[in-house]
Amino acid sequence: MKKLKNKGYTYTINLANAEDDGSFACPKCNTSISPEDETENNYEIIDTKIVNNELTELVLTCNKCGCTIKLIGFHQDSNA
Numbered sequence: 001m002k003k004l005k006n007k008g009y010t011y012t013i014n015l016a017n018a019e020d021d022g023s024f025a026c027p028k029c030n031t032s033i034s035p036e037d038e039t040e041n042n043y044e045i046i047d048t049k050i051v052n053n054e055l056t057e058l059v060l061t062c063n064k065c066g067c068t069i070k071l072i073g074f075h076q077d078s079n080a
């Protein structure tokens with residue numbers, strides 16, 4: 001049985017471990033990806049999960065290597 005177009009592996013990035021501006025390197029090809037980058041040249045958002053009006057999960061595709069990356073760890077309030 002054929003699956004949907006799925007490369008079969010999703011990397012997970014916890015933004016609590018990312019840079020202060022939320023940028024991180026693609027785990028596969030090391031392309032710099034920043035959620036603040038509104039041009040989306042380096043990535044494309046494919047799914048978001050919002051709970052209580054807050055973004056809790058963001059799934060994106062790296063446009064360089066095509067891998068799927070799941071971002072978690074939003075709103076940690078670590079510096080409140």
Ligand SMILES: [Zn+2]
Pocket residue numbers: 026027028029030031062063064065066067
């Ligand atoms: Zn990549």
